[in-house]
Amino acid sequence: MFIHYIDLAWRSLRQTPLVTFLMILAIAIGIGVTMTTLSVYHMMSMDPIPHKSDRLFSVQLQTMDDGETWRTPDDIPYQLTYTDAINLDALPGEYLRAPMLRSGFSVHLNTVSSKPFIENTRVTGRDFFTMFDLTFLHGNAWTEEQERDAAPVVVIDEEMAKQLFGKTDVVGESVFLGERRQEIVGVTKKWRPTIKFYDLNNGSFGEAERMFAPFSHVKAYDVDTWGNTNAWKFEETRDFNDKMNSEMVWVQFWVQLDTPQQHQAYGDMLMAYMQQQQKLGRFNRESLQYSLQDVNDWMRYNDVISEDNKILVGLSFMFLAVCVANILGLLLAKFMRRAPDVGVRRALGASKRQVFYQHLVEVGVLGLLGGGLGVLFAQLGLLGVSQTYDYYAGLANMDWIMLMSAPLLAISACILAGLYPAWLVCRTTPATHLKVQ
């Protein structure tokens, strides 16, 4: 019977092409607008590293004196001091860890033909690559010795390798960061998480870095951050060394803790570390506090999805509701005009339920057609978003979940619009319709 209903629906839609076109257009526009905002929202809110997001933790320490406040919900600064980052990096234990900051350099090959360009660089520990699932095409991360000795080495990604050398297998080649010559020890596959969750300081959706350098370079070569540096008290900082020894916070720190036991042990270690630092005159506080937040908690904590985005999604659904209301009006007129046919069907043995289903299948087919066109409109909308705002380029696309959701949403919206007209047409007494024939 379902196939028969689809056949009837198709005939009915073809019978009134203009009304059908208007209804499909209305639902397609509604779906287009809704799916555009919903897709961006979906990409913003999706887990960027689902298989291990609950094992990666951002570390925060409450370094401020009692009475000081921060703009976070729990008053703990987002970042760590350089001192704390170095000390936490040196703590014992078999777990992955990565201090990090965003810096940048003028990159060139020191040849006449090489045109220098400015490149953001992630300055971090060697565990970073394992923790955040970067894949090496050639070579590997720098060694522990190279890290300790601040060896002049870097890792770049395949895109940058092609840009510099026209090929990806460039391990052993040299690249210049300003005046410094660095050896390339590894080339990674292109890595562009939609959300830059590991460093949310300068925008959550910025592009991931294409070049990586050991964290020991910070001290060895005075590599300053290109991200945020925040201070909570006055400190005189005349040079970079002063900054490294200050209570300013400018370094991110992540650990990978695979078990609850590791999590507990690491928390205990952080408390012990803070108590030890208290004895050295830091952490002037009554109660010591730390925070370990996994990837999804960290994104919520940092308001990755702003209220504006949520409001925008809400408004797009309201627009869809307006489209649904328009379709409802058109369906009402169309179905009531067909009431005599329904009367005949009822007289010939169709139950109210069968007539109701027949009409719901028709609006379902309408929704499917509108949903298909709506996906096209949404693609245009997303193209517009990505062309207008570079910032959203990585987010303005539909994954398969959104592609599947669009027709489902369209069908649901149309069925919602069709419920009342279908109910109205099926409940009228058959004799009333037959009399008008």
Added chain:
Amino acid sequence: MLDMKAISKVYQTEMVQTHALRDFNLHVAEGEFVAVTGPSGSGKTTFLNIAGMLEPFSGGQYCLDGVDIGKLNDNARADLRNQKIGFIFQGFNLIPDLNLYENVEVPLRYRGIKSAERKRRVEECLELVGLAGRAKHLPQQLSGGQQQRVAIARALAGRPRFLLADEPTGNLDSLMARQVMELLEQINREGATIVMVTHDPELARRAPRNIQIVDGRVTDFTLYQGRSAATPLAAGG
């Protein structure tokens, strides 16, 4: 087959109450061919609609083939209508988007009959009314008489035991009317109970039993002995 006791039907508007049927009593036995006559507005069509469960009645008791209709919900009434009743309307009431084959197939689909059986029955019924060659035609491509024959084929496709016909020849010329009437007589001879509303006294006289409705009541019935294959002497009040 049909048993109505003290049936009443009142149409209520804000201003006025209209009694279409009042204290309406009628018994039609299995296999009868009954012609219902009466002046316009007397309640003939209302009676036919109630008999076919196309509209509810206001009071009284109506049993069809032993089933008390007043106790059935809408779905059960639709089922019963589909299983036991065939309709022939004055205005044909064919569905314009469906071709003849599909029109005749409609009641069979609602009965859940399998495709092969549906095909067999539809072809058989179209053959019976002489329109097998026009199965793919749309209703508007046929004459009035042909359309009425399609309506009869549709009514017969479900093999109903009870056929309700409302002015089945009202829109036809005399030749076509005679053909349709002969078809109904043939169906009656094969065992179907037929109740036919008509204005035409000549047509009514061809039915073995006549009843007249005036002001919503059965006022007279006449029995023409020997006309029908089955002629039980049932009477209405």
